[in-house]
Amino acid sequence: MYYSSQYCCSNLSRKLFFYDSEKKYKFLIVRAQDVATYVEYKAADLGIAGLDVLYEHNNDVLELFDLNIGFCTMVVAGKDKNCFAYKNRSVRVATKFVNIAKRHFVSKGINAEIIKLYGSIELAPLLGIADCIVDIVSTGATLKENGLKVIEPIFESTAFIIANKISYYTKYDQINSLLEAVK
Ligand code: PRP
DSSP states (O other), X not given: OOOBSSOOOSSSOOOOEEEOTTSOOEXXXXXXXXXXXXXXXXXXXXXXXXXXXXHHHOOSOEEEEXXXXXXXXXXXXXXXXXXXXXXXXXXEEEESOHHHHHHHHHHTTOOEEEEEOSSOTTHHHHTTSOSEEEEEESSSHHHHHTTOEEEEEEEEEOEEEEEOHHHHHHTHHHXXXXXXXXX
């Protein structure tokens, strides 16, 4: 029933699910980006997912409880504030968060070309393939060590317990007693 993201067991098993000692809950091990998809399609009743991932994928799930962990900020970052300066072309934005970046630049009325990358996003402005990036910042060390600055914050993100909409009503008591235990 219960579902976790990257909080994996430390043994070398490749088994992707396990049970608690009372066999009351089944835990699945999946990528953070896939948690809400498994919950939306009811492969899991509950999951733990960051708002960054939820806003990117826009899954049809209930955000039940803010765990107040996994703090980070979604930001636009670049070498300096002039990274948006007029260039006779769209602003090039490198990111893992394509939908968040698109929505952000549309809301600002800025024509942006979104360049999808899968990691090490900070390299893109350094190597000249992007004017800026949209990415999460936690300690700020990665930006700093690569000579980038926060140009503007987009939103704060923390990890939430999320639920499948049908499960929340059909397993209301079970889910709420689990939530109470977490609180
Ligand atoms: C994330 C994010 C930044 C970094 C920020 O990357 O994309 O690169 O963490 O953390 P900091 O502010 O504490 O330095 P992740 O570690 O997931 O690696 P990735 O670049 O391979 O996606």
